Amino acid sequence: MPHVMISSKKCTGCHMCELACSAYHENAYRPSVARLYSEVNPTTGAIKGHTCLQTACAKCQEACPHDAIVTKEITVRVKGDYPSKEKNGEVVKGYVLVVDEEKCTNCGECYDVCPTNVIHEHPDRHVAFKCDLCDGEPQCIAFCQNPHVLAVDLKVDKKDKELQA
Amino acid sequence: MAKAYLKLPVGMTTADGRAEVECDAATVGEALEQAIALEPRMRLRIFRDDGRMYAGVFLNGRNINAREGLDTALEDGDKMMVVPPLSGG
Amino acid sequence: MDFYKGRVLRIDLSAGTSAVEPLNMEWAQKYVGGKGLLLRYMWEEIAPKSDPWAPENPVILMTGPFAGTNVSTASRLVVGCKSPQTGILNDSYVGGSFAPEMKFAGYDAIIIKGESPQPVVVTIKDDVVSFVPAEPKYWGLSTSEIEEALRRDFDPNAKTLSIGPAGEKQILWACLSTDQYHKAGRGGHGALWGRKNLKAIAIRGTGSVTVGDDAKAFLDDLYRIHSEYVLTEDNLWANEEGTPVLAQIMSDAGVMPTRNWSSGTFDGVEGINSDSFVKIRTKNRACYQCAIGCRQFHEAGGVAGEGPEYETIALCGGNCGIGDIEALMKFNAECDELGLDTISTGSVVGLAMDLTEKGVKDFGLRFGEVEGYLKAPALLARGEGIGADLALGARALATKYGHPELAMEVKNMELPGYDPRGAFGMSIGYATSDRGGCHMRAYPIADEIVGGTLPPDTLEGKAQKVVWGNPAEGMIGENFSAVKFTGIWCDFWAITPEQVAQLFKHLWKREVAEDDVWKVGERVWNLGRLYNLREDVEPDDIPKKLYAEDGAHTTGASAGRSIGTETFKNALQEFYQIRGWDENGVPSEAKLAELGVDVRL
Numbered sequence: 001m002p003h004v005m006i007s008s009k010k011c012t013g014c015h016m017c018e019l020a021c022s023a024y025h026e027n028a029y030r031p032s033v034a035r036l037y038s039e040v041n042p043t044t045g046a047i048k049g050h051t052c053l054q055t056a057c058a059k060c061q062e063a064c065p066h067d068a069i070v071t072k073e074i075t076v077r078v079k080g081d082y083p084s085k086e087k088n089g090e091v092v093k094g095y096v097l098v099v100d101e102e103k104c105t106n107c108g109e110c111y112d113v114c115p116t117n118v119i120h121e122h123p124d125r126h127v128a129f130k131c132d133l134c135d136g137e138p139q140c141i142a143f144c145q146n147p148h149v150l151a152v153d154l155k156v157d158k159k160d161k162e163l164q165a
Numbered sequence: 166m167a168k169a170y171l172k173l174p175v176g177m178t179t180a181d182g183r184a185e186v187e188c189d190a191a192t193v194g195e196a197l198e199q200a201i202a203l204e205p206r207m208r209l210r211i212f213r214d215d216g217r218m219y220a221g222v223f224l225n226g227r228n229i230n231a232r233e234g235l236d237t238a239l240e241d242g243d244k245m246m247v248v249p250p251l252s253g254g
Numbered sequence: 255m256d257f258y259k260g261r262v263l264r265i266d267l268s269a270g271t272s273a274v275e276p277l278n279m280e281w282a283q284k285y286v287g288g289k290g291l292l293l294r295y296m297w298e299e300i301a302p303k304s305d306p307w308a309p310e311n312p313v314i315l316m317t318g319p320f321a322g323t324n325v326s327t328a329s330r331l332v333v334g335c336k337s338p339q340t341g342i343l344n345d346s347y348v349g350g351s352f353a354p355e356m357k358f359a360g361y362d363a364i365i366i367k368g369e370s371p372q373p374v375v376v377t378i379k380d381d382v383v384s385f386v387p388a389e390p391k392y393w394g395l396s397t398s399e400i401e402e403a404l405r406r407d408f409d410p411n412a413k414t415l416s417i418g419p420a421g422e423k424q425i426l427w428a429c430l431s432t433d434q435y436h437k438a439g440r441g442g443h444g445a446l447w448g449r450k451n452l453k454a455i456a457i458r459g460t461g462s463v464t465v466g467d468d469a470k471a472f473l474d475d476l477y478r479i480h481s482e483y484v485l486t487e488d489n490l491w492a493n494e495e496g497t498p499v500l501a502q503i504m505s506d507a508g509v510m511p512t513r514n515w516s517s518g519t520f521d522g523v524e525g526i527n528s529d530s531f532v533k534i535r536t537k538n539r540a541c542y543q544c545a546i547g548c549r550q551f552h553e554a555g556g557v558a559g560e561g562p563e564y565e566t567i568a569l570c571g572g573n574c575g576i577g578d579i580e581a582l583m584k585f586n587a588e589c590d591e592l593g594l595d596t597i598s599t600g601s602v603v604g605l606a607m608d609l610t611e612k613g614v615k616d617f618g619l620r621f622g623e624v625e626g627y628l629k630a631p632a633l634l635a636r637g638e639g640i641g642a643d644l645a646l647g648a649r650a651l652a653t654k655y656g657h658p659e660l661a662m663e664v665k666n667m668e669l670p671g672y673d674p675r676g677a678f679g680m681s682i683g684y685a686t687s688d689r690g691g692c693h694m695r696a697y698p699i700a701d702e703i704v705g706g707t708l709p710p711d712t713l714e715g716k717a718q719k720v721v722w723g724n725p726a727e728g729m730i731g732e733n734f735s736a737v738k739f740t741g742i743w744c745d746f747w748a749i750t751p752e753q754v755a756q757l758f759k760h761l762w763k764r765e766v767a768e769d770d771v772w773k774v775g776e777r778v779w780n781l782g783r784l785y786n787l788r789e790d791v792e793p794d795d796i797p798k799k800l801y802a803e804d805g806a807h808t809t810g811a812s813a814g815r816s817i818g819t820e821t822f823k824n825a826l827q828e829f830y831q832i833r834g835w836d837e838n839g840v841p842s843e844a845k846l847a848e849l850g851v852d853v854r855l
Contacts, residue, residue: 012547014540015351019324022462023469029323030462032358032411042434043398045539045551045560079477123460142477143324145485145545175494175532209487219488219727221704226506228706248499249488250705250728252697252745 001056002076002094002156004131004138006038006049011151013040013047017140024139025129035131036118036140036152049152050116052131055095056157060110060119060130068103069110071095074133076154079142084154092156098132101125166191167239171200171207172246179204185244193224194235196245210247221248256464257319257761258282263361263383265376267450268309268368272376272383277362282319284850286761289345289739290778291363292316292334293785296343297853299365302788306338306442309369309450313443315356315415318742319761322357322463322543324476326484327744329354329542331415333438335446339426339647340665340690342786344441347694349744350433351542352457355413359459370451373422377408378457388453394419395453396591397431404456416454417447418593420635424448425645427598427668428635431590435549435560436541439595440667441689465760472760483753484545492548492746493538497564498528500671500704504568507703507710508812509676511573511669513621514608515662518676519810522577522622526567530579541744548746555580562586562596565693568671569600574607575621584628592635601668602644603630605651608660615655617643664796665690674800676812677702679716681801682825685794686720686732686839688782694745695736696720700729711815713822717829726750733775740778777849780833780841787840788855794826794839 006017018034026033039048061069074096078084104127110119111128119130134140144152170185178184186203188196201208211220222229223246229237260277281294292314299312313335320328331353337344356364359380373388391407392400397418404414414432421428421444428444429437438444447453465472491499501523504510508518524530534554540547551560562570562582570576570585589596606617607627617640619626633641643651648668652661662669667690674681679698687695698719702710705728708719723731725748730738734751741757743749755766799805801822807813827837834845846854 012538012540012549014544014547015542016324016326016545019322019543020473023324023465023473026462027467027469028462028464029469030358030460032460033462040539042401044558045537080481139473143473143480143545145326145480174491175528177494206487219705221503221706223503223506226502228507228703230706248503248704249491249748250700250707251491251497251500252700252728252730252748 001054002088002092002133002154003054003056004036004051004133004140005153005155006036006051007151007153008047008049011038011047011049013038013045014145016143016145017152020139020143024134033123033129035129050118052097052116052118054097054131057115058097059113059115061097063109063113065107065109066103066105068100068105068128069097070100072098074136076133076136076138078154079137082141082153084141088154088156092154094156096133097130099128099130101127104128167241167243169196169239169241169243169245171196172244173204173207174210177204177206190239192235192239193222193229193237193245196239197222197235207247210249219250221250222246223248256466257323259357259360259362259463261361263364263378265364265366265383266368267366267370267374267452270370270374270385284852285778285781286319286740286774287362288316288318288332288742289736290774290781291740292332292345293343293778293781295363295365296334296336297781297785300336303790304336306336306341307446307449310367311336312365312367313446313450314366315364317353317356317362318740320741320757321353323465324473324543325757326480326543326545327541327747328742329544330742330744331356331432331438332739332742333430333443335441335443336789337441337689338445339442340667342665342689342789342791343782344443344689345739346429346438346441346443347739347742348430348432348436348438349541349544350413350436352413352415352432353742354542355457355459357459357463358461359457360461364455366450366452369449373451373453375404375453376455377404377412378455379409380458380460388451392453393422397593398434398591400454401434404454408456409458412456412458414454414456416593417444417452418591418635420592420594421445421448422453423635423637425594425635425637426647427595428593429595431593435590437590437595440597440692444593466763475760479753479756480545483749484747489546489747492546495528495532496548496550498531498550498567500564501567501571502527503703504564504671504676505572506811507676508807508810509673509699509703510568511604511662511671511673512810513575514573514604514660515673516608517810518673518807518812520572520577522575523572525577526571526579526582534579544744546746552583554583557583557587559587559590565671566596566600569597569604573600573604574627576624576627577622578624581624581628585631588628588631592631594631594635597670598647598668599631599634601648601662602634602651603627605648605660606630606640606644609652609655609657612657614657659797659799662797663691665792667691672699673812674796674817675805675807675815677710678713678817679708679710679719681796681817681822682713682717682720682829684796685826686829688779688786696723696732697730705729713817713825717825717832720829721832726752732779733772735775736778736782737771737775740774773849777851780846780849780851781853783835783839783841784851784853784855
């Protein structure tokens with residue numbers, strides 16, 4: 001924790017978060033390589049958010065035979081005047097799971113166990129890639145421009161709260 | 166003075182959950198000022214930062230510019246609505 | 255190359271082959287993208303005065319340079335052709351996510367020529383283009399069915415552009431559909447797909463759109479633009495209420511076409527106005543890469559889905575005397591699934607009701623009667639029963655039964671939801687629109703009716719407004735609509751020329767003045783005028799009763815008002831003078847040179 005959540009009630013299915021995520025990490029817009037996504041049914045408009053729950057899940061870390069998924073400390077500063085600021089304050093300290101690309105052998109164990117389908121083989125580097133909370137300034141939250149309420153927001157649990165003190 | 170109502174944008178409600186703001190004023194201009202005092206977000210729905218009115222203000226379905234503008238007199242039960250000069254559609 | 259992919263995909267349906275060629279960057283410098291680049295390609299690709307139905311005449315899909323980035327509302331696609339309905343240029347705009355997917359697959363434009371020997375679906379996955387027989391599985395499907403089928407059979411993430419049964423039957427206003435509810439509606443490119451035996455294109459792209467060597471710098475600037483210009487209070491109406499808000503306003507102002515344009519005020523509007531739709535609203539959605547999200551979903555009488563928008567409420571509601579929201583929802587859903595443009599459909603059904611009520615010809619349709627009304631779209635799309643007559647279009651249908659004056663169209667394209675007798679400026683807007691009866695090129699309504707900053711019952715100064723508008727305050731004129739259609743931005747973001755300059759600065763990698771932005775718009779508009787003159791466009795005019803002294807309404811808020819024939823003709827001449835055109839609307843050599851238009855008649 002903390003981790004990004006997409007509210008399926010508030011999300012309008014504009015995919016701005018995926019665009020911003022890919023541009024930030026790939027230096028170009030390439031949403032097929034985004035690290036989160038909103039699954040939209042075009043007929044019914046039903047929406048299901050897919051994000052990495054970081055240490056609140058850690059299935060990929062457990063499954064990795066090479067200890068390539070590492071827990072790192074992180075300080076998250078949400079860009080923009082968003083509800084997460086009122087809820088979680090300006091700055092949130094916590095842990096994030098990141099891929100150590102030296103150790104990753106692209107064996108795919110984590111790809112199969114991820115419950116939200118957000119860790120995959122990178123098409124160019126052929127190692128796993130996943131959400132790393134943009135080194136503390138999540139672009140998905142910044143560009144979630146749902147005019148009224150934040151659809152893509154930062155979720156913080158009790159463990160993190162103790163860490164803040 | 167007349168009791169008139171300003172319709173809030175869809176999805177916006179007053180503190181007590183009503184979809185319109187009740188004003189007690191003689192003219193449309195006064196009623197809008199009261200509504201803005203109660204619902205500050207309404208200011209930028211009607212006026213630019215420099216105070217110029219850019220949106221269309223309707224009194225019982227008629228644009229107030231077809232009458233006396235902000236000085237148009239109000240009567241009890243009058244209904245007001247604000248619509249930006251939208252395009253397309 | 256940044257923002258552009260620099261690649262055009264050519265599809266030859268006759269041979270079942272495809273090829274990729276470089277995008278003409280010289281043209282892209284002058285005409286940027288979208289409408290501008292589309293018209294420049296049409297000038298070359300379509301032989302002068304040729305038959306719009308000819309196999310070698312293309313339908314062109316053109317993206318804007320900002321499609322596939324975080325620039326809000328720029329995910330729109332423009333579909334272009336020489337229109338089989340009007341015989342002049344047609345540029346039809348649609349949202350959804352098809353244009354961004356085209357960019358990610360590696361294409362700025364797709365040029366579709368030829369006629370397939372048998373019905374076909376074209377699938378594109380990055381560089382792999384395949385021609386898949388459309389029979390028996392796909393031909394005949396509704397627009398939602400074909401999309402689901404291609405997601406199942408081709409790629410779950412595929413974006414689809416398709417025709418419904420109406421396109422297969424080559425109905426003049428069959429539209430192209432994408433993401434279920436988005437329609438490139440008007441002008442007949444759906445009919446051309448039907449003639450070309452092309453049921454759908456499904457596309458999937460996994461590539462990228464570059465925006466300079468530092469995407470993070472672009473993201474930071476774009477974040478500023480969003481906070482300052484997109485998510486501002488004045489832009490949120492589309493997200494909160496949407497275009498149904500216009501229904502009550504237009505009817506109250508005597509501008510809503512009612513019972514085949516016999517009044518401007520619809521006595522049943524309370525049943526289909528915004529308050530009625532808000533009561534049955536289920537959810538709100540957005541097009542791809544759009545922070546505003548204007549798509550309103552509703553559910554009533556067992557029908558659930560997106561829309562209707564104001565134009566459908568006016569032409570399929572007021573114009574047909576239908577104030578029953580469930581019937582309107584059903585009619586709209588039928589048109590969506592059949593792939594029919596609701597403006598032209600509502601116009602011909604209203605006309606058929608008028609002819610029936612006047613005892614000229616019994617179509618079994620009457621104003622306000624739901625039963626026959628709900629059967630009309632299917633009959634029209636399949637050309638069965640009264641459908642054959644309806645498919646003629648307003649001008650031919652009214653003429654066939656001896657009442658040409660009852661057809662409300664300009665250059666054979668049925669008029670949308672604004673009666674100029676209630677808003678005089680629209681008379682010049684309709685007459686000079688470059689594709690026929692269309693409201694999207696100039697929208698005096700914003701100032702005359704909604705903003706109320708201009709009197710609606712005079713043509714004083716209106717020609718100037720139709721040409722230039724005042725986009726920073728509200729009304730979009732023709733020249734700035736040409737800019738928005740070139741970038742491609744949607745109308746529901748009230749972007750200003752100064753803000754466009756800030757985005758063009760990223761595109762051209764130099765400082766951009768507002769005047770540069772205006773130049774692009776005027777250049778694109780003049781290119782369109784030359785194209786239409788080359789295709790022998792009929793003189794600019796609108797149905798007489800919309801300006802003649804004896805054409806005034808007798809009921810409704812705009813009763814008794816008429817522009818006057820003399821006043822209308824003079825305003826038209828004033829329009830030409832402002833544009834630097836002669837009295838027949840032919841641009842002067844000086845104007846073309848000043849604007850850098852690189853073609854001549």
